[in-house]
Amino acid sequence: MTLDIYAVGLVVLGLVVGTLQASTGVGWGIITVPALFLIPGIKAQQVVAISMMASLFNVGAASIENIRHGNMHWRYAALIGAGAIVGGIIGAYLLRNLPGLAIRRASGLIAIIAGVRLVFFR
Numbered sequence: 696m697t698l699d700i701y702a703v704g705l706v707v708l709g710l711v712v713g714t715l716q717a718s719t720g721v722g723w724g725i726i727t728v729p730a731l732f733l734i735p736g737i738k739a740q741q742v743v744a745i746s747m748m749a750s751l752f753n754v755g756a757a758s759i760e761n762i763r764h765g766n767m768h769w770r771y772a773a774l775i776g777a778g779a780i781v782g783g784i785i786g787a788y789l790l791r792n793l794p795g796l797a798i799r800r801a802s803g804l805i806a807i808i809a810g811v812r813l814v815f816f817r
Contacts, residue, residue: 701734709749716750717757721813723750725806732799739795743802 708730715722724746731742761767790798 709753713753713756716753717760721809723753724802725809728802729806732802739798739802740790743790743798 708727712722712726712730715726727746727749728742731737731745732739758767
């Protein structure tokens with residue numbers, strides 16, 4: 696049996712980013728998307744789709760633990776969730792219709808802006 700280096704790397708990526716995401720609320724897309732772009736031959740649309748699908752596992756596990764520990768504010772979660780449903784539909788439409796290069800550039804720009812805001816602003 697041959698050990699697929701990408702498979703091992705993806706498991707490690709999920710572990711590291713999942714831990715960061717669950718403990719800080721930040722990290723999944725900002726770290727996962729650029730890392731997935733390093734895989735040769737992968738399309739930008741696939742990168743986003745993989746990141747979104749994989750995040751469901753992390754978000755589900757972390758949400759269960761947060762509920763168990765009494766950290767959930769249900770009203771705020773429901774309000775954000777309502778907007779997120781519509782945003783998810785719009786985002787999937789845009790993903791299907793935007794060129795890969797535009798998606799890649801937008802992902803990089805968002806990561807830079809988020810990083811600068813987190814480091815230098817309150």
